[in-house]
Amino acid sequence: MAREIMESVHATSHVQRSFDPVTVRADFPALHQDVHGKPLVYLDTAASSQKPNAVIDAMTDFYRNDYSNVHRGVHLLSQRATDLYEGARSAVRRFINARNDREIVFTRGTTEAINLVSRSYGRDHIKEGDEIIISAMEHHANIVPWQMIRDMTGANLRIIPMNDDGELLIDEYKKLFNDRTKMVAVVHVSNALGTINPVKEMIEIAHSWDVPVLVDGAQSTPHMSIDVQDLDCDFFAFSAHKMYGPTGIGVLYGKEELLEILPPYQGGGDMILSVTFEKTLYNEIPNKFEAGTPNIAGAVGLKAAIDYLSQFDLDEIARYESELLQSATERVKEFTGLTVVGNAAQKASVLSFLLCAVHPHDIGTIFDQKGVAIRAGHHCAQPVMQRFSIPATARASFAMYNTTDDVDRLIDAIEYVLEVFS
Numbered sequence: 001m002a003r004e005i006m007e008s009v010h011a012t013s014h015v016q017r018s019f020d021p022v023t024v025r026a027d028f029p030a031l032h033q034d035v036h037g038k039p040l041v042y043l044d045t046a047a048s049s050q051k052p053n054a055v056i057d058a059m060t061d062f063y064r065n066d067y068s069n070v071h072r073g074v075h076l077l078s079q080r081a082t083d084l085y086e087g088a089r090s091a092v093r094r095f096i097n098a099r100n101d102r103e104i105v106f107t108r109g110t111t112e113a114i115n116l117v118s119r120s121y122g123r124d125h126i127k128e129g130d131e132i133i134i135s136a137m138e139h140h141a142n143i144v145p146w147q148m149i150r151d152m153t154g155a156n157l158r159i160i161p162m163n164d165d166g167e168l169l170i171d172e173y174k175k176l177f178n179d180r181t182k183m184v185a186v187v188h189v190s191n192a193l194g195t196i197n198p199v200k201e202m203i204e205i206a207h208s209w210d211v212p213v214l215v216d217g218a219q220s221t222p223h224m225s226i227d228v229q230d231l232d233c234d235f236f237a238f239s240a241h242k243m244y245g246p247t248g249i250g251v252l253y254g255k256e257e258l259l260e261i262l263p264p265y266q267g268g269g270d271m272i273l274s275v276t277f278e279k280t281l282y283n284e285i286p287n288k289f290e291a292g293t294p295n296i297a298g299a300v301g302l303k304a305a306i307d308y309l310s311q312f313d314l315d316e317i318a319r320y321e322s323e324l325l326q327s328a329t330e331r332v333k334e335f336t337g338l339t340v341v342g343n344a345a346q347k348a349s350v351l352s353f354l355l356c357a358v359h360p361h362d363i364g365t366i367f368d369q370k371g372v373a374i375r376a377g378h379h380c381a382q383p384v385m386q387r388f389s390i391p392a393t394a395r396a397s398f399a400m401y402n403t404t405d406d407v408d409r410l411i412d413a414i415e416y417v418l419e420v421f422s
């Protein structure tokens with residue numbers, strides 16, 4: 001109890017800085033540069049976010065002063081590195097409100113977290129004829145691993161359809177369940193459309209069938225506060241690099257009772273208690289899932305990103321980003337020939353669009369000449385493109401460091417594309 005009180009004090013004491021995007025920008029050095037002679041406007045956070053000084057400095061300091069391997073050494077540097085690494089785990093637990101540190105597994109990112117669950121859960125729990133439910137708006141990271149398990153076991157994939165606005169059809173979702181359903185894996189916020197899915201309701205429905213749910217939180221974690229206990233999800237996956245942290249590290253949250261029964265994903269050092277040529281005893285969770293030397297500096301950077309975000313009221317950031325997205329959407333819709341792809345009532349960060357017959361790659365290239373960085377393509381969500389019968393979209397994505405000036409520059413860039421192609 002004393003620990004819980006201390007932690008709640010610690011968590012609230014973070015909220016001390018009022019959110020102001022202009023001062024926030026000052027914390028991100030990469031935003032203050034010219035690209036092709038124009039000040040950079042970074043609207044590609046859905047692909048990967050820029051990093052604040054706090055993250056860059058924490059990682060540099062770690063390499064300069066405290067670097068060593070973890071869990072292995074008796075020497076001081078190894079103890080310091082271990083404390084920092086395990087401290088990062090506790091920071092993640094607080095950030096997503098997991099029950100305890102044992103439920104936090106460090107991975108390379110969302111992709112590896114989903115592969116871990118599909119392999120480990122799939123090995124013992126999915127058999128021929130079983131069914132896995134995913135949605136029509138999944139990123140490839142939440143399709144391909146399940147297809148691989150399908151192909152290994154003879155299970156089937158069932159797909160939750162969506163409407164023309166890019167919203168999942170919950171009534172259709174309910175109809176997909178039966179006694180063979182073994183897992184639901186669904187994206188929280190679509191990277192291609194920006195749709196925020198009603199995952200809490202979807203989890204309740206799945207649980208009424210005793211089916212566990214994995215939530216792909218790659219695009220939600222940077223833009224809203226996450227409470228895994230409130231969602232009651234069984235697994236939750238996310239990547240540090242989209243939430244102002246470093247690349248190469250992410251998180252799999254799993255309910256303790258589920259992680260306990262899953263077999264390890266990879267074998268090697270640190271995931272064992274003892275090894276003989278005859279038999280290996282595996283380590284406790286979460287170490288059972290962290291074979292080999294982990295991304296220690298990445299964990300340090302992820303903690304710094306969490307500390308950075310935790311200075312602010314995350315709901316205030318979410319409101320700000322939502323207003324920015326809404327005003328950008330209204331303004332781009334004024335262009336004749338511009339179509340917004342993804343018009344869900346609940347959206348975060350992402351504005352995907354088509355502009356007349358101009359190929360999205362050309363839009364992206366011309367924007368770049370104007371200093372405006374966006375992503376163009378299928379966004380690793382080809383089934384979404386197939387659903388809308390389009391090859392690709394241009395995608396602007398907003399973050400806490402974007403401002404109305406950035407929206408003005410986006411509008412200027414669209415005008416310029418239209419001029420070039422007129």
Ligand code: C6P
Nearest residue numbers: 046047109110111139141191218239380
């Ligand atoms: N989407 C984008 O530009 P990794 O690569 O493991 O950090 O994240 C994969 C992933 C999984 N789910 C969703 C919803 C995602 O958006 C992503 C990454 C990037 O949209 C790169 S393809």
